[in-house]
Amino acid sequence: MAGLSTQIAIVAYHQSDCVAHAGAANEVELIMPQLRAVFDQVGLANAQDVDFVCSGSCDYLQGAAFAFVAGVDALGAVPPIRESHVEMDAAWALYEAVLKIRMGHARSALVYGFGKSSTGELPTVLSQQLDPYYLAPLWVDTVSLAAMQARLLLDRQLITERDMAAVVSRSRKNAMANPHAQLSGEISVDELLEAESLVAPLRKSDCSPVADGAAAVIICTVEQARQWRVPYALISGIDHRIETHNLGMRDLTDSVSTRQSACSAGYRDGPLDVAELYAPFSHQEIILSRALSLDAGTCINPSGGVLAGNLMMASGLARIGEVFNRVVTGEARRGLAHATSGPCLQHNLVAVLESA
Amino acid sequence: MSQETDLITDIEAPVYLSYNFTAGRAPTRFLTQVKKGVLTGQRCPDCANVYIPPRGSCPACGVATQEEVVLPDKATVQSFTIVSIPIPNNPIQPPFVIANLVLDGANIAFIHLLSECENEQVHIGQRVQAVWKPEQEWDYALDNIRYFKPINETDVPVAMIGRVPVAGWEG
Numbered sequence: 001m002a003g004l005s006t007q008i009a010i011v012a013y014h015q016s017d018c019v020a021h022a023g024a025a026n027e028v029e030l031i032m033p034q035l036r037a038v039f040d041q042v043g044l045a046n047a048q049d050v051d052f053v054c055s056g057s058c059d060y061l062q063g064a065a066f067a068f069v070a071g072v073d074a075l076g077a078v079p080p081i082r083e084s085h086v087e088m089d090a091a092w093a094l095y096e097a098v099l100k101i102r103m104g105h106a107r108s109a110l111v112y113g114f115g116k117s118s119t120g121e122l123p124t125v126l127s128q129q130l131d132p133y134y135l136a137p138l139w140v141d142t143v144s145l146a147a148m149q150a151r152l153l154l155d156r157q158l159i160t161e162r163d164m165a166a167v168v169s170r171s172r173k174n175a176m177a178n179p180h181a182q183l184s185g186e187i188s189v190d191e192l193l194e195a196e197s198l199v200a201p202l203r204k205s206d207c208s209p210v211a212d213g214a215a216a217v218i219i220c221t222v223e224q225a226r227q228w229r230v231p232y233a234l235i236s237g238i239d240h241r242i243e244t245h246n247l248g249m250r251d252l253t254d255s256v257s258t259r260q261s262a263c264s265a266g267y268r269d270g271p272l273d274v275a276e277l278y279a280p281f282s283h284q285e286i287i288l289s290r291a292l293s294l295d296a297g298t299c300i301n302p303s304g305g306v307l308a309g310n311l312m313m314a315s316g317l318a319r320i321g322e323v324f325n326r327v328v329t330g331e332a333r334r335g336l337a338h339a340t341s342g343p344c345l346q347h348n349l350v351a352v353l354e355s356a
Numbered sequence: 357m358s359q360e361t362d363l364i365t366d367i368e369a370p371v372y373l374s375y376n377f378t379a380g381r382a383p384t385r386f387l388t389q390v391k392k393g394v395l396t397g398q399r400c401p402d403c404a405n406v407y408i409p410p411r412g413s414c415p416a417c418g419v420a421t422q423e424e425v426v427l428p429d430k431a432t433v434q435s436f437t438i439v440s441i442p443i444p445n446n447p448i449q450p451p452f453v454i455a456n457l458v459l460d461g462a463n464i465a466f467i468h469l470l471s472e473c474e475n476e477q478v479h480i481g482q483r484v485q486a487v488w489k490p491e492q493e494w495d496y497a498l499d500n501i502r503y504f505k506p507i508n509e510t511d512v513p514v515a516m517i518g519r520v521p522v523a524g525w526e527g
Contacts, residue, residue, distance in 0.1 A: 026380025028413045032420055046418040063375035073411055076418025119375045128371060137369040 006102050009225040009232035010353065012041035013321030015215035018182040018309025021118040022212035027057070027067045030114050031074040034216040038110070042218055042228055046076030050218065051106035053083045054097045056090030056113040057313045060125050071114065082106070089113060089278075090215065091316030091339030091349050097219055098238055107224045113314035114214035122210045122312065129342065131245050142280075143207055145343045147199040149252045150283040154201055158253055159286050161201060165192040167282040168205045168307055175304025182209050182309035206282040208310035215314040217321055222356075233327040233353045236334075237265030240349035242342075252344050255291040261350040262292055262336065270354075272298045273332035276319035278340045280306055287345065288338060298336075302326065316340065316349065323353045330355070382412030382421070387496040389426075393488065397462050399423040405463040409498065425522070429486035431457040431504060432512045432520060434465045438475050453478055457504060461522025468498070472505035481517060483509035483525060 014037035022030060039046060047053050053075060057068045064070075068085050075081065086092045090113025097109035117125075123141035130136045153159045166189050175184035187205075198204045225232040241257035241264075243250050262268075275298050279285035285307075289300055301307075303322040306315045316339025323335035334354045341347040379387065382398060386409045389396040397408035398421035405414060406425050414421055436455035443450075453470040455478070470478060472487070484504040494500045512525055 024378045024381045024384045026378065026383070026412065028411055029381050029420075032413055032418070035418070060373070063373060063377055070411070073413045073415040074418055076414075076416060078416035119377055120373055125373055128373070132369065133367065136371075137367075 006104075007222040008098055008101055008219055008235045009222050009356065010217060010219050010235060010320070010324045011225050011228065011230045011232045012038035012218040013216070013324050014038050014041070015180055015311070015314065015318045015321060016213035017180045018209075018211035018213050018311055020182065020209065020211065022116055025116070025212075027062070027064075027071045027114055027116065028074045030116060030212065030214045031071055031112060031216075034112060034214045035074055035110070038216045038218050042230055044218075047081050047110055048076055048079075050108040050110045050220075051082065052097055052100050052109040053081055054085065054093040054100075054109060054111050055083075056086045056088050056093040056111075056317065057115060058087055060120075060128060061122070061312055062116040062119045075110075089313050089316035089339050089341055091320060091337075091351075092240065092341070094217060094219065094317060094320060094351075095238060095240060095349060098235065101219070101221060108218065108220035110216065110218055111317060112214060112216040113311070113317045115312035115314055116212045117210045117312045118212050126343075142343055143199045143202065145247070146207070146281040146284070147202045149344045150201050150206070150281065153253050153283055153287070156253060159283060161193060162189055163286060164206055164282040165189040167279075167285045168192055171282075171301060171304045171307040174302050175308035178303045178308060180309065181304050182211050184304060184308055202281065205307075208280040208306045211309045211311050213311040213314065215311060215318045215321060217317055217324070231328045232356055233324045234356055235351055236269075236354045237267070237352040238350070239264035240347065242347040245346075247344060250344070250346075253287065255287050255345050255348060258288055258338060258345065258348040258350060259291045261348050262338075262352075265350045265352045267292065267336050267350065267352050269352075270334050272334055272336050274299045274302060274323055274326050274335035275338070276301055276303060276305065276322045276335070277338045278306055278316050278319050280310055280340070282307060284340075284345055292336070299332075320351050320353070323351075327353050327355050380412055382410045385424070386410055390498060390500055391494050391496050393491065393494060393500065395427045395429060395459065397425045397427050397459070399425050406461060407464050408459055408462045408466060425461060427459045427461045427522060428524065429459070429488075429501070430507070430524060431459045431484050431486075432517050432525070433470070433478065433480055433482040433484060434458050434517050435480060436470065436478050438478070451475055455484075455504070457484065458518045458520070460520045460524050463518050465518070468501065469503040470505070471503040478506075479511070481511035481514060483507050483512065
């Protein structure tokens with residue numbers, strides 16, 4: 001019987017490589033291989049074998065109206081299926097799917113996200129998500145906003161540029177074990193600090209690279225997971241909070257919405273072995289880990305995080321997938337996945353995953 | 357003391373975003389062929405339906421379509437409408453006919469224009485053929501075909517529309 005207490009499991013995850021330019025591939029061609037991979041992990045034919053499908057994407061990224069509708073061509077939607085879409089990162093599509101299952105309207109769901117950001121100028125495209133009267137006409141891009149946030153942290157001596165470079169250095173090192181990463185390798189803090197600034201005080205390495213690609217997840221009730229006879233991780237909690245549009249009203253050196261979401265998702269109910277944080281800029285990883293008071297017992301961004309490759313509209317879902325992978329393989333018993341949306345960490349989602 | 361201010365009815369906030377848009381791998385292959393005057397569909401490995409123009413997947417089965425099938429330029433009218441009102445910015449003057457056409461050897465219709473016909477005589481099952489622009493004008497576009505025109509072949513019964521073999525219709 002479904003209800004608010006229904007236990008929900010993640011049973012499959014796959015993401016594409018993060019590539020700077022996916023060439024001629026359209027949305028269907030980006031999505032289809034990831035869907036095939038998750039269907040194969042569970043032994044399903046296509047989207048007819050799940051009760052619900054939800055995707056996350058933003059047509060502004062590739063500049064194609066109704067690209068998200070065209071994406072349905074990847075599903076096998078004949079006869080018609082129950083499908084929904086969020087104009088957000090697919091982590092929020094997963095949230096919608098969780099609600100759908102808890103309401104008893106589905107037992108299983110396919111969730112996917114995709115983005116082809118290389119066709120446009122991503123930081124400028126994202127300026128159009130700002131308040132339409134005061135900010136969007138100024139064309140304030142996401143990198144500039146993040147730079148102002150970093151300046152606040154540096155000026156208040158909450159961080160140093162060396163701290164930021166240390167985040168990047170660890171990201172690149174961890175990404176060496178991530179076959180889908182775009183940027184990886186051994187690079188020291190000193191080497192990183194030698195580079196000129198891009199948008200001061202940010203260096204290019206402090207900003208996540210723009211990548212094309214897609215990711216997919218299958219979730220279901222625990223009963224369904226057992227019936228499918230596949231390994232699974234439990235979503236023990238999930239919640240999200242959004243902060244005001246007005247950047248002047250926010251404390252940009254903290255992430256209150258992340259902390260609230262995490263508390264509501266019950267992240268303090270046990271030790272966290274791993275945390276995958278969606279921090280598109282190096283200083284934001286520090287904000288997030290401090291907002292959550294993560295200590296040395298939690299391995300942060302073992303995948304390298306999005307500084308190693310950022311699939312807009314799929315990276316949040318991929319954070320959940322990365323924690324899922326580690327819980328299912330036994331590498332971690334309990335982990336936290338975080339997704340963000342909007343400028344300077346405006347909107348945040350936290351999911352807590354546990355071994356079954 | 358409140359002072360009456362002018363009501364702001366609009367503000368100017370233009371949006372300019374430039375993109376290097378790509379059609380997709382499958383559409384790119386199709387458009388490259390159509391520039392040479394060749395119509396190329398793709399067959400679904402599961403249900404065997406042939407799609408033209410292809411998008412790279414069978415939307416019914418949700419699988420990638422790889423096998424390419426060269427199709428002739430003869431087709432059957434699956435449905436049509438006679439447009440009697442001018443459409444803004446459309447250079448074609450009404451009345452004109454828009455039809456859902458299925459090429460021989462294909463299973464799914466695409467939309468194109470019908471001309472060189474009595475509009476009132478157009479009917480479902482009617483056989484038509486492409487009228488191409490001169491070869492030197494061919495581009496990466498489906499309007500390399502100006503329109504389709506009726507040909508003197510027996511009508512295709514409704515049940516057979518979308519099932520005509522690539523070799524053509526013998527009635």
